[in-house]
Amino acid sequence: MTQVRPETPAAAQDIVFDHVVKTYPNATVPAVDDLSLTVPAGEICVLLGPSGSGKTTALMMVNRLAEITGGDIRIGGRSIRDLDPIRLRRSIGYVIQQTGLFPHLSIAENVATVPKVLGWGKKRIKERVGQLLELVGLPVDEYGRRYPSQLSGGQRQRVGIARALAADPPVMLMDEPFGALDPITREHVQDEFLALHERIRKTVIFVSHDIDEAVKMGDRIAIFREGGKLAQYDTPRTLLKEPADEFVARFVGADRGLKRLTLTRLADLAGSGELSPARPDDRSLPVLPADASLRAALSLMVAEGTEGVLVTAAEGAPDADGAARADGTPAGGTGAGGRVLGVASLDAVRKAGTA
Ligand SMILES: Nc1ncnc2c1ncn2[C@@H]1O[C@H](COP(=O)(O)OP(=O)(O)OP(=O)(O)O)[C@@H](O)[C@H]1O
Numbered sequence: 001m002t003q004v005r006p007e008t009p010a011a012a013q014d015i016v017f018d019h020v021v022k023t024y025p026n027a028t029v030p031a032v033d034d035l036s037l038t039v040p041a042g043e044i045c046v047l048l049g050p051s052g053s054g055k056t057t058a059l060m061m062v063n064r065l066a067e068i069t070g071g072d073i074r075i076g077g078r079s080i081r082d083l084d085p086i087r088l089r090r091s092i093g094y095v096i097q098q099t100g101l102f103p104h105l106s107i108a109e110n111v112a113t114v115p116k117v118l119g120w121g122k123k124r125i126k127e128r129v130g131q132l133l134e135l136v137g138l139p140v141d142e143y144g145r146r147y148p149s150q151l152s153g154g155q156r157q158r159v160g161i162a163r164a165l166a167a168d169p170p171v172m173l174m175d176e177p178f179g180a181l182d183p184i185t186r187e188h189v190q191d192e193f194l195a196l197h198e199r200i201r202k203t204v205i206f207v208s209h210d211i212d213e214a215v216k217m218g219d220r221i222a223i224f225r226e227g228g229k230l231a232q233y234d235t236p237r238t239l240l241k242e243p244a245d246e247f248v249a250r251f252v253g254a255d256r257g258l259k260r261l262t263l264t265r266l267a268d269l270a271g272s273g274e275l276s277p278a279r280p281d282d283r284s285l286p287v288l289p290a291d292a293s294l295r296a297a298l299s300l301m302v303a304e305g306t307e308g309v310l311v312t313a314a315e316g317a318p319d320a321d322g323a324a325r326a327d328g329t330p331a332g333g334t335g336a337g338g339r340v341l342g343v344a345s346l347d348a349v350r351k352a353g354t355a
């Protein structure tokens with residue numbers, strides 16, 4: 001994706017759930033039960049939990065597709081109860097699992113939907129659509145006139161994201177947006193979304209039932225348990241290190257120590273002086289660029305039977321991109337083109353993992 005800045009970006013706003021309850025008509029128990037949490041402006045909050053634990057319901061209350069039955073939700077300090085639902089929805093980007101693209105509209109027309117409703121001029125809409133499709137890596141000249149059925153699943157997801165961003169909403173709601181994608185495409189679209197988010201800094205609530213996705217995408221993770229109850233709300237690091245109870249520990253998995261290794265990069269070891277200087281015989285060690293994760297380093301050590309990896313500067317590394325994959329698979333390339341920063345030993349990785 002190229003560097004295109006949205007025009008006059010709307011400032012991100014925080015979202016506060018204040019003792020929110022949702023009980024559907026005729027239900028005996030709430031779908032969401034006394035939910036309180038704050039999503040700071042510009043952060044990605046992942047709602048994680050088993051099927052039926054109230055994630056989608058919590059999301060849909062924010063744009064009033066589901067009406068709250070108790071408590072309050074405030075966006076940028078304003079109660080959603082005081083806002084007209086239709087106008088509220090236009091000010092919030094919403095991405096659902098099947099992307100919800102209109103099959104009979106072209107890609108460009110799909111992205112233009114909300115600006116049209118808002119009565120923007122033709123020229124402004126055209127510019128915005130061009131800008132957004134460029135932003136998600138689908139240049140309008142090549143893709144604008146196609147129909148959704150003429151795109152791959154991952155490309156459709158990206159159009160869904162572009163459409164949700166069209167009116168530059170300060171808040172985005174995403175309900176398992178990448179759930180239908182194969183693992184490789186999914187990882188690619190996740191990376192693209194994170195890169196995009198770095199630049200546009202919306203406040204995002206993102207539903208997932210995949211702990212790896214949550215750890216990768218979330219600044220914070222809210223884990224729900226059955227009955228729509230919040231089990232824990234923390235940063236991925238804290239959640240993996242200190243699960244609040246048995247339920248959370250089981251949900252995040254027995255390999256939570258390994259998962260934590262995905263949160264630290266070799267560059268972080270270099271930054272805190274934990275790489276040892278490379279000696280001549282270290283030249284035979286496997287090589288990873290500094291932006292690879294500690295988990296990738298550990299996988300490589302196990303695969304190669306070594307007690308260290310040679311770390312090179314990420315810039316100029318031929319295969320830096322694939323190196324920090326969250327699943328821990330090491331990159332295919334060696335990254336040997338970069339300057340050598342030092343050696344990450346098994347011990348250093350272990351220490352950083354338990355810190
Ligand atoms: N429109 C509705 N009317 C009545 N009950 C509903 C409605 N929508 C959801 N529910 C119930 O509310 C509870 C929470 O559902 P919700 O869709 O929020 O779960 P979820 O965590 O998103 O699950 P999943 O991971 O399967 O998508 C479930 O018990 C569900 O059956």
Ligand SMILES: [Mg+2]
Pocket residue numbers: 055056057207
């Ligand atoms: Mg759901």
